[in-house]
Amino acid sequence: MHRILAIIDRDLRKFMRSPTLMFASMLFPLVQLVVLGYAFGGKIRELKVGIVDQDRGMPTVKLREMFEAVGANARTFETSDYTDLQQAMADLRNGRISAVLNIPPNFSRQALAKAVPEIALIEDNTDNFAAGALQGIFADLIATYNARGSVPRLSPTVTVSVVEVYPYVPYIQYLLPGTIVLAIFISAMIGGGIIFIDDKARGLHEGYLVTPITKLELILGFTLSGAAKAFMSGLVLTTMGSIIAGIAHPLEPIRLLKLLLVIVTTALALISMMFMLMVRVSDPLVPRAIFGVLNTLLFFPSGAVYPINGFPLWMKVISTIDPFTYAVHAFKSLLLKNTPLMAISGDLLYLSIFTTIMIFLATKLFRRTL
Amino acid sequence: MDNRNKGAAIEVDNIRKCFNGFCAVDGLSFSVEHGEVFGLLGPNGAGKSTLIRMLTTLIPPTSGAARVNGFDVARSPNDVRKCIGVIPQAMTSDLELTAEENMLIFAKLYGVPRERRRPAIESLLGAVDLLQWADKPVKNFSGGMRRRLEVARGLVHEPQIFFLDEPTTGLDPASRVGVWEMLMKLKKQRDLTILLTTHYMDEADKLCDRIAIVDHGKLVALDSPLKLKASIPGNNILEVSFSEVPDGWIDKLRGLPGVQSVKSDEHVFRINTDNGPQTTVAVMEVAREHRLEVTSLSVQSTTLDNVFMFYTGHQLRDALQEAPSMDSRFMYERR
Numbered sequence A: 001m002h003r004i005l006a007i008i009d010r011d012l013r014k015f016m017r018s019p020t021l022m023f024a025s026m027l028f029p030l031v032q033l034v035v036l037g038y039a040f041g042g043k044i045r046e047l048k049v050g051i052v053d054q055d056r057g058m059p060t061v062k063l064r065e066m067f068e069a070v071g072a073n074a075r076t077f078e079t080s081d082y083t084d085l086q087q088a089m090a091d092l093r094n095g096r097i098s099a100v101l102n103i104p105p106n107f108s109r110q111a112l113a114k115a116v117p118e119i120a121l122i123e124d125n126t127d128n129f130a131a132g133a134l135q136g137i138f139a140d141l142i143a144t145y146n147a148r149g150s151v152p153r154l155s156p157t158v159t160v161s162v163v164e165v166y167p168y169v170p171y172i173q174y175l176l177p178g179t180i181v182l183a184i185f186i187s188a189m190i191g192g193g194i195i196f197i198d199d200k201a202r203g204l205h206e207g208y209l210v211t212p213i214t215k216l217e218l219i220l221g222f223t224l225s226g227a228a229k230a231f232m233s234g235l236v237l238t239t240m241g242s243i244i245a246g247i248a249h250p251l252e253p254i255r256l257l258k259l260l261l262v263i264v265t266t267a268l269a270l271i272s273m274m275f276m277l278m279v280r281v282s283d284p285l286v287p288r289a290i291f292g293v294l295n296t297l298l299f300f301p302s303g304a305v306y307p308i309n310g311f312p313l314w315m316k317v318i319s320t321i322d323p324f325t326y327a328v329h330a331f332k333s334l335l336l337k338n339t340p341l342m343a344i345s346g347d348l349l350y351l352s353i354f355t356t357i358m359i360f361l362a363t364k365l366f367r368r369t370l
Numbered sequence B: 001m002d003n004r005n006k007g008a009a010i011e012v013d014n015i016r017k018c019f020n021g022f023c024a025v026d027g028l029s030f031s032v033e034h035g036e037v038f039g040l041l042g043p044n045g046a047g048k049s050t051l052i053r054m055l056t057t058l059i060p061p062t063s064g065a066a067r068v069n070g071f072d073v074a075r076s077p078n079d080v081r082k083c084i085g086v087i088p089q090a091m092t093s094d095l096e097l098t099a100e101e102n103m104l105i106f107a108k109l110y111g112v113p114r115e116r117r118r119p120a121i122e123s124l125l126g127a128v129d130l131l132q133w134a135d136k137p138v139k140n141f142s143g144g145m146r147r148r149l150e151v152a153r154g155l156v157h158e159p160q161i162f163f164l165d166e167p168t169t170g171l172d173p174a175s176r177v178g179v180w181e182m183l184m185k186l187k188k189q190r191d192l193t194i195l196l197t198t199h200y201m202d203e204a205d206k207l208c209d210r211i212a213i214v215d216h217g218k219l220v221a222l223d224s225p226l227k228l229k230a231s232i233p234g235n236n237i238l239e240v241s242f243s244e245v246p247d248g249w250i251d252k253l254r255g256l257p258g259v260q261s262v263k264s265d266e267h268v269f270r271i272n273t274d275n276g277p278q279t280t281v282a283v284m285e286v287a288r289e290h291r292l293e294v295t296s297l298s299v300q301s302t303t304l305d306n307v308f309m310f311y312t313g314h315q316l317r318d319a320l321q322e323a324p325s326m327d328s329r330f331m332y333e334r335r
């Protein structure tokens, strides 16, 4: 026990005396949270749409008035008129406008004849997000036009009314749980990966191995001190991140207690995984080289940035074993929905079993000799 | 207090360590008595660190055996660990921590009881002259101070046998002398058995009761410094060079009074003699007879350098420039 405490004591003292490292491990996730949160979160605005009106009848004028009004209000798009479809298409291809709305010459006639009139939205689909936004808006517009338009609908229409259980979640809040886990991961990567291997390469471990310390004592010492450091980054990100992202009542005591439990469990899982991976490594370049790969492989399949439902099968497999997935899910439940502990008990169970297996493997693989 | 075993402090029996067929330590046998200061002298790559690592349970021997304080290093490593102190070749103090904190961590790792920790640390820091630096971070220390701290750290659990791997390599001459004096003082106070490795002749000569000369993993000679020096012919070395070298010149030199042996290295002749002054005069005379000019001449008494040269056929200095040893591969700082 003294020996485990000695290792922890040493690690934490060193950590507290190199604040640069401490800040670095928290800065990256914070910056990512803010930049990604605002980069993806905002509504898309001021797209340029060219209108080619080849019809110029009464119904057309009504339609165009509506478009221009929406464009002016929500500022999602601005319209500009073209007389020539060719010219509009050329501008679309050159990137001067994002879409062309083409009203064909027979539009009014069809409308008056109560046939089904058609207009075409030709868009630059290389930008998925902009194209998606425009499609959504135009579908809405046409629906409105149809509803109050000259053609009363006789066929029964089905409408869906959406009930939102929780207040609107901006993207930055959606991103926060993943960011907290990322901060814990980075701390585990630096403490359990980079510093651990550097110490080994500098011969520090040689000094420990000539003492009567056991394998398990060493591993537990390293794991617990690593987890303590990761816990600190996790805590800072949880509190600061919640405030930045605008989570309501972020420091409410009961929720904070539940969050602390998740932070500890996550820190233990990630640091023990890191030791399992690093226990046989001696080249200081290795942890630096695999950092990026590991980060991508664990972070993105976890559902931190995009729902798991959209993944192909192989990625779903990764996400099933990825400890990030469970940690992200637990943080999401607590931060966005403030669920009771029961709702995340599965996550906590998985992370605990994962930790036990990792420590077991690390101890098996650890060599007491050089 | 006296729980030494009755036999030798360290017994090494035909020990061997091979890495993929290359034997870094190739069948060494020797034993070290309690209270002795025993030196392993050899160039870089001789296998000194590998041997120390086997004796301190860090790597298992490929074959052969070793006992430290009566315990077999392979079979009872933990018993060995409890009665030895080890200073590895690399400087391994934590720079961010203070001298005292560094010591405290090792006191805990060695299981020194709480009430004994402070007094032990204080007395050791005093012994290595670092008491006034106890609460300063080690990053402000000079190389010599760090080494002295590590020596103190290695003794925090009062081991009987102390292993030091190149304790003064990379230190400036004054710091080296400081480390030597401190080691001698500690040895007297604590009745230690010391096994140290070095590639410095003067260090081995000054500190050690007995010296084992190792080269390429093999034992070349083993005795006290005095006896080693006496074991090679002659007690002076003349190094002399001439303006030119006529045929058969080396045989002429061998015939001079007092000369034991002559080796030539291009233009420099290295003459072992048991009468330095007499041989010097004879060399000057024979050169004048042949109208040769003596371009340089020096007379020295025999050193361990000469001993090394005599037994291995090459100079320790030359060997030092051989390929760097394995353990520097991932070593950031080797002082």
Ligand SMILES: Nc1ncnc2c1ncn2[C@@H]1O[C@H](COP(=O)(O)OP(=O)(O)O)[C@@H](O)[C@H]1O
Pocket: B019, B024, B042, B043, B044, B045, B046, B047, B048, B049, B050, B051, B324, B325, B326, B327
């Ligand atoms: N782990 C290892 N793997 C392969 N070769 C090694 C290893 N450790 C040492 N060696 C080799 O063994 C030889 C002796 O090394 P070492 O014991 O460090 O010598 P010394 O301490 O006398 O300088 C060197 O040639 C070194 O390259």
Ligand SMILES: [Mg+2]
Pocket: B045, B048, B049, B050, B089, B165, B166, B325
């Ligand atoms: Mg060495």
